[in-house]
Amino acid sequence: MNSCLRARGGANASRRARFPALWCLLLTGLVLALAPGAQAAPAPVPSPGLPESAAGAPFGVQAGLYGLTTLTGGHFGYALKAGARIEDSAVIYNESDEARTFHVYGADVANAAGGGLAPAQEGQQMRAVGAWLKLDSEASVTVQPKSKATVRFSLTVPDGTPPGSHLGSLVTALRTPAVSGGVNTETRIARLVEVTVPGTADLQVSLTELEHRPASGGEEFTVTVRNTGNVLYTFAGTLNITGGSSARTVPLTPTGIYVIPGGSATVTGRLADLPALGHRAVTASVTASVPGGAAKTVDSNTVRLSYFPWLTATLTVGGLVALGLLLVITRERRRAWLRRRAKERTALRALRRELRAGNPPAGGPHQCAGSGRTPGTGGAA
Numbered sequence: 353m354n355s356c357l358r359a360r361g362g363a364n365a366s367r368r369a370r371f372p373a374l375w376c377l378l379l380t381g382l383v384l385a386l387a388p389g390a391q392a393a394p395a396p397v398p399s400p401g402l403p404e405s406a407a408g409a410p411f412g413v414q415a416g417l418y419g420l421t422t423l424t425g426g427h428f429g430y431a432l433k434a435g436a437r438i439e440d441s442a443v444i445y446n447e448s449d450e451a452r453t454f455h456v457y458g459a460d461v462a463n464a465a466g467g468g469l470a471p472a473q474e475g476q477q478m479r480a481v482g483a484w485l486k487l488d489s490e491a492s493v494t495v496q497p498k499s500k501a502t503v504r505f506s507l508t509v510p511d512g513t514p515p516g517s518h519l520g521s522l523v524t525a526l527r528t529p530a531v532s533g534g535v536n537t538e539t540r541i542a543r544l545v546e547v548t549v550p551g552t553a554d555l556q557v558s559l560t561e562l563e564h565r566p567a568s569g570g571e572e573f574t575v576t577v578r579n580t581g582n583v584l585y586t587f588a589g590t591l592n593i594t595g596g597s598s599a600r601t602v603p604l605t606p607t608g609i610y611v612i613p614g615g616s617a618t619v620t621g622r623l624a625d626l627p628a629l630g631h632r633a634v635t636a637s638v639t640a641s642v643p644g645g646a647a648k649t650v651d652s653n654t655v656r657l658s659y660f661p662w663l664t665a666t667l668t669v670g671g672l673v674a675l676g677l678l679l680v681i682t683r684e685r686r687r688a689w690l691r692r693r694a695k696e697r698t699a700l701r702a703l704r705r706e707l708r709a710g711n712p713p714a715g716g717p718h719q720c721a722g723s724g725r726t727p728g729t730g731g732a733a
Contacts, residue, residue, distance in 0.1 A: 354649040355625035372625050380410040397425070410448050410695040411495075413541045415526045416441030416502060428522065434549055439488075441504040442522055442543065446495035453494045454524050458485030459542070461519040461616050471542045476483045481520020481545050484508055484624050501683065506546070515551020516582025519544065519612050546584070557582030557640045564634070570624040575636045575652050579611040583645075587609045589638035591621040604636065611640075632657045675702040 411690060415428055417440055429436055447450050457474055460482035464470035488504040494503045505522070521542040528537045560576040573591055589604035604619040611617050623634065634655045641647035706712070 360441060366642055380666060383406045392700070410446075411452065411524075411526060411541070412445040413522075413543055414443045414445070415543060416443055416504075427546070429544075429546045429548075430507065431548045432507075432509045434509050435511045437506060437508040439504065439506045442524070443500050443502050443504050444493060444495055445500045446497060449497050450525060451494055451496050451503060453492055456487060456494055456522065456524050457489075457491055458505070458545070459521050459523050461521050461544070461612060463611060465496065467606040467617055467619075469519070469544075469610060469612065471523050471540075474523070474525070478520075479589070481507075481518050481547055483714050484547070485522060485545065485553070504573040507545070509547060509549060513549050515549045516554065516613055517584035518547045518549065520547075521545055535702055551582075553583045553642065553645065554581040555583055555640065556583060556647050557585075557587070557638060557648055557650045559636065559638060559650055559652045561638045561657050564635070564655055564657075567622060570622055570626055571634075571657065572620060572622050573604075573634060573636065573655070574618060574620045575618050575638075577638055577640070578616040578702065579612060579613050579640075582613050584610060584612055584640050585619075585640040587640040589619055589621075591623065592635045592637055593623060594633045596627060604638070619697065623685070626657075627659050628684050630659050667701060 353605050354655075428440060432438060442456070444454055455474075458478065458481065459471040459474070460476075460478050460480045461469050461471055472478065484507050486504065486506050486508070487577050493503055509518075521544055523540050523542045525540045528539075556579070558578045558580050560578070562573055562575045563572050564573045566572075575589070577587055577589070579585065586608055588607045590602060591602040593600050593602065602621045602623055604621045606619065609617055619638075621636070623632075627631075634657065636652035637649060638652075639647060639649040
């Protein structure tokens with residue numbers, strides 16, 4: 353049994369989760385029936401008692417023809433031509449100790465954010481299977497404690513409906529009395545209704561542009577898978593990375609989700625351990641498959657990434673430039689000092705020659721011309 357919970361009456365509405373909320377699990381064991389006929393051939397199974405998923409739960413819902421439709425797990429599945437009509441029923445089990453009133457209605461199904469499927473909210477305009485379902489009685493059904501009630505409905509496929517898979521759901525809702533603060537909580541159980549209109553199955557898959565952005569020291573890639581055909585399929589995808597020492601793959605998540613005809617689902621993959629220097633080419637590859645049927649693989653555009661240690665390179669170049677400037681400045685100062693030393697030595701040698709020749713310099717015998725020093729105090733060559 354599957355469930356879908358929602359809270360009404362304010363932003364702080366509480367949710368009660370007695371049944372799984374992932375709609376993708378509703379479709380486990382899906383078998384598409386594309387053979388013509390008013391209804392799939394019934395499978396001989398024993399008449400069930402209390403549905404397994406209702407055990408220990410406040411209420412449960414079971415297909416009236418449990419095991420006699422083309423879907424397993426107590427859901428509703430039919431192979432119907434355009435214009436055909438079929439009748440079926442749902443059984444509501446009240447496992448509580450008090451009488452409860454349930455609201456039953458048909459709803460379209462759409463892809464939920466993050467993967468899986470979700471029924472439309474009550475009050476929304478139904479355009480597909482949700483509009484094809486008609487209850488034979490009032491939408492509200494009161495079930496006595498520890499009892500069950502049967503709700504009958506009919507389903508009519510409009511003339512001109514194209515071949516392929518059409519999904520909806522039969523929703524049973526239980527609203528609890530308002531608690532403090534005026535908050536109502538509504539628990540819903542949605543049974544999948546899948547209608548296959550016989551014809552040529554057209555498995556078509558398209559991908560949006562592969563996008564990427566930096567994320568936690570890596571790159572996060574995102575691509576949206578679109579079902580442009582007429583059959584329901586599930587898909588799985590990977591990121592294929594080439595470049596470097598070897599090629600590798602990274603899974604796209606979530607995996608194994610279903611996409612209805614006309615629907616879409618967005619998946620992501622994260623590439624970590626990026627190189628400091630090098631190139632990488634990344635392509636998303638998605639394989640869609642019809643349960644028990646065909647499969648098709650499509651690839652996205654290729655994103656090319658180049659990595660270079662700009663910070664390290666900038667710091668290194670800056671350090672080399674600073675060192676070069678320091679060497680130039682130091683060399684010029686040393687050259688100037690060497691030139692001064694050479695002039696002093698030349699003047700001192702000239703003075704010594706004059707003294708040896710008996711020609712003391714003008715200004716006195718103790719004054720060293722051109723040196724500013726007295727002989728014998730330093731600066732000798």
